[in-house]
Amino acid sequence: MKGNRRGALLGLPMTLWTAVFVGIxxxxxxxxxxxxxxxxxxxxxxxxxxxxxRRLLSPAYLQVLGKSxxxxxYTTLICLGLGYPFGYCMARxxxxxxxxxxxxxxxxxxxxxxxxxxxxxxxxxxxxxxxDLLMALHLTDKPLKLLxxxxxxxxxxxxxxxxxxxxxxxxxxxxxxxSLVAAARDMGAGPMRAFVTVTLPLTAPGAMAGVVLTxxxxxxxxxxxxxxxxxxxxxxxxxVRDQMLKAKDLPFAAAVSVVLxxxxxLILRLYRRFGGDSGDMTLF
Amino acid sequence: xxxxxxxxxxxxxxxLVMLYLPVAVVVLYSFNANTSRFTFAFTGFSTQYYQxxxxxxxxLVSALMTSLELAAYSCGLSLVIGTLGALGLAGAQMxxxxxxxxxxxxxxxxxxxxxxxxxxxxxxFAGVKNDMVKLVIAHVTFCVPYIYLVVKARxxxxxxxxxxxxxxxxxxxxxxxxxxxxxxxxPGVLSGTLLAFAMSLDDFVISFFVSDTTVTLPLKIYSSVxxxVSLQVNALxxxxxxxxxxxxxxxxxxxxxKEPGEMKNEE
Numbered sequence: 001m002k003g004n005r006r007g008a009l010l011g012l013p014m015t016l017w018t019a020v021f022v023g024i025x026x027x028x029x030x031x032x033x034x035x036x037x038x039x040x041x042x043x044x045x046x047x048x049x050x051x052x053x054r055r056l057l058s059p060a061y062l063q064v065l066g067k068s069x070x071x072x073x074y075t076t077l078i079c080l081g082l083g084y085p086f087g088y089c090m091a092r093x094x095x096x097x098x099x100x101x102x103x104x105x106x107x108x109x110x111x112x113x114x115x116x117x118x119x120x121x122x123x124x125x126x127x128x129x130x131x132d133l134l135m136a137l138h139l140t141d142k143p144l145k146l147l148x149x150x151x152x153x154x155x156x157x158x159x160x161x162x163x164x165x166x167x168x169x170x171x172x173x174x175x176x177x178x179s180l181v182a183a184a185r186d187m188g189a190g191p192m193r194a195f196v197t198v199t200l201p202l203t204a205p206g207a208m209a210g211v212v213l214t215x216x217x218x219x220x221x222x223x224x225x226x227x228x229x230x231x232x233x234x235x236x237x238x239x240v241r242d243q244m245l246k247a248k249d250l251p252f253a254a255a256v257s258v259v260l261x262x263x264x265x266l267i268l269r270l271y272r273r274f275g276g277d278s279g280d281m282t283l284f
Numbered sequence: 285x286x287x288x289x290x291x292x293x294x295x296x297x298x299x300l301v302m303l304y305l306p307v308a309v310v311v312l313y314s315f316n317a318n319t320s321r322f323t324f325a326f327t328g329f330s331t332q333y334y335q336x337x338x339x340x341x342x343x344l345v346s347a348l349m350t351s352l353e354l355a356a357y358s359c360g361l362s363l364v365i366g367t368l369g370a371l372g373l374a375g376a377q378m379x380x381x382x383x384x385x386x387x388x389x390x391x392x393x394x395x396x397x398x399x400x401x402x403x404x405x406x407x408x409f410a411g412v413k414n415d416m417v418k419l420v421i422a423h424v425t426f427c428v429p430y431i432y433l434v435v436k437a438r439x440x441x442x443x444x445x446x447x448x449x450x451x452x453x454x455x456x457x458x459x460x461x462x463x464x465x466x467x468x469x470x471p472g473v474l475s476g477t478l479l480a481f482a483m484s485l486d487d488f489v490i491s492f493f494v495s496d497t498t499v500t501l502p503l504k505i506y507s508s509v510x511x512x513v514s515l516q517v518n519a520l521x522x523x524x525x526x527x528x529x530x531x532x533x534x535x536x537x538x539x540x541x542k543e544p545g546e547m548k549n550e551e
Contacts, residue, residue: 006372007371007372007373007378008372008378009372010368010369010371010372010373011368011369011371011372011373011384012368012372013364013365013368013369014365014366014368014369014372014373014384014388014428014432015369015384017365017388017424017425017428018384018387018388018428019384019387021403021421021424021425022387022388022390022391022399022425023387024406025399025402025403025406026390026402028402028405028406028409029398029401029402029405032405042408044409082299085292085295086295086296086299089292089293089295089296090296092292093292093296101296103532103536104300104303105300105303107528107529107532108303108304108307110482110525110528111307111310111521111524111525111528112485112486112488112501112502112505112521112524113486113488113502114488114502114505114506114509115310115505115517115518115521116306116307116310117306118306118310118505118509118517119305119306119307119308119309119310120306121509122306122309122310122313123305123306123309127325129309159302159303159306216393216394216395217395217396219395220395220396220397220398220489221395221489222397222489223488223489223506226510227509227510237395237397240397240401241397241492241493244401244404244493250405250408253401253405254401254402254405257397257398257401257402260394260395260397260398261394261398264393264394264395264398265394268393
C-alpha cells in the first residue's frame with residue numbers, strides 16, 4: 001500500500017505532463033473541430049457546428065483522404081514484401097553478422113530524414129545519376145521523368161518507413177523456436193509447407209506490429225510527397241498543413257486531424273483485438 | 285542449402301545498397317565543385333562547401349546549434365519525467381495506471397501531424413509566444429515515451445529480491461535506490477535518453493507546426509531543399525554522419541572490451 005503511494009508520487013510528473021499536454025491538448029483539438037473560424041488570423045468562434053465535418057464529406061476532400069489511405073496501403077504492402085524477407089534473412093544470418101546487419105540498417109536513419117529524401121531527389125533528377133546510368137546503358141535515349149511522380153513518392157515512403165517493418169519481423173524471427181520447424185520437416189512437411197504452417201504463424205505478430213508501425217505514420221507524412229512528388233498531389237498531411245498555414249482555418253484542420261486520430265485509434269484497437277501486443281511495437 | 289544462403293546474402297546486399305545509395309549521394313555531392321544552383325552535375329572535387337560551412341554563410345551551423353540546445357533541454361526534462369514515471373508506475377498496482385500509460389504513449393503512436401497541429405492550436409489559444417518554450421514542451425511530450433519504455437523494460441527485467449536484500453541489510457529506501465536500483469537501470473536510462481535525443485534532433489513535422497520563427501536544423505534543411513539547395517546542406521550532413529559513425533564505432537569498441545568482465549559477473 002505504501003509502495004503504491006510512493007509510486008503514485010514518483011509517477012506524478014509524468015501523469016501531470018501527460019494529462020495536460022496529451023489529454024487536454026487532444027480534448028481541445030476535438031472541441032476546436034466544432035468551432036467556427038472568424039476569418040481574422042487564427043481567430044476562432046467557440047460554439048457547436050458540424051459544418052467542418054460536413055465540408056470534409058465533400059467529394060474533393062474525400063478523394064484526398066482516399067488517396068492518402070491508398071498510398072499508405074501501397075507503402076505498407078511494399079514494406080511488408082521487402083521488409084519481411086529482409087528481417088527473416090537477417091535473423092537467419094550468423095551471430096556475428098546479425099549485429100553488423102542490425103547496425104547497417106539503423107545507421108542511415110541517424111541522418112536526418114529530410115536529407116535522405118533529398119538524396120533520392122538528387123538521384124532521380126532529370127540530369128541525375130540514375131538517368132545518366134540508364135542512358136549509358138542505352139536503356140533510354142533521353143532522360144526519363146522520374147522525379148515528381150507517384151512512383152517517386154512511393155519510393156520515398158517505403159524508404160523512410162521500411163526499418164519499422166524490418167526490426168519487429170527480425171525480433172520475432174530471432175526469438176522463434178526453430179525446433180518446431182525441424183519437427184515439421186521430420187514429419188514430412190516440405191520447406192514451403194513448414195514455412196507456411198509453422199514459421200509464418202509464429203512470426204505473424206512481428207509482421208503485424210510492422211504493418212501498424214508503417215501504416216500509421218504513412219497516413220500523416222507530408223514532406224515526402226512535397227519533396228519527391230512536386231506539388232501535384234494532395235494528401236491528408238498537406239491538407240492539414242495548408243488549412244493551417246494558408247487558409248488559417250484551424251477548426252477545419254482540427255476536424256481533419258480528429259478523423260485521422262479516430263482512424264489511428266481504430267487501427268490500434270483492431271491490432272489489440274487480433275492479439276497484437278503493444279510490446280511487439282517497441283523496437284528499441 | 286548453399287544456394288539458399290547465396291540467394292539471401294544477395295537479397296540483403298541489394299537492399300543495403302538501396303538503403304545507402306541516397307546517403308552516399310549526399311556525401312559525394314558535398315565535394316562537388318559545381319556552384320550552379322540549378323544543375324547538380326558533378327564537375328570536380330572541391331571542399332568549398334565545407335569552407336562555407338566554417339564561416340556559416342547559410343546559417344546552417346546556427347540552426348544546428350538551436351537544435352542541439354533544444355534537444356538538450358528536452359532530453360534533460362524527459363529524462364527526469366520518464367525515469368521517475370517508469371519507477372513509479374511500472375511496479376505499482378493502482379487505478380488509472382493503464383490510462384496514464386496508454387495516454388502517455390499516444391504521442392509516438394499517432395501520426396506526428398496530429399500532435400503537432402493540436403499543440404500549435406493550444407499554444408495559439410493560450411497565447412504562448414516564446415518559441416523555445418513551445419518547442420521544448422512539444423519535444424518533451426514525444427521524448428518521454430521513449431525513455432519511459434526503455435527504462436520500464438529494464439525494470440521488469442530486474443530481480444526485485446536485490447532491492448529487498450539491500451533493505452534487509454539495513455539500507456534505507458534512498459540508499460537502496462542509489463546503490464542497487466539506479467546502477468541497474470542506468471544503461472536503460474542512457475540508451476532511452478540517447479534515443480530521445482536522436483528523435484528530438486531529427487524531428488521535422490512537430491517543430492514545423494509549433495515554431496513561429498525559431499529555425500531548427502530540420503526546418504532549415506526543409507526550406508533549403510524546397511527553394512534552391514546549397515550543397516552546404518550536404519557538407520553539414522556529411523559531418524554529422526561522420527560524427528555519428530565515429531561515436532558508434534567507439535561505443536562498440538568500448539563495449540567489446542568490457543564484455544569479458546560482464547560475462548564473469550553473470551556467472
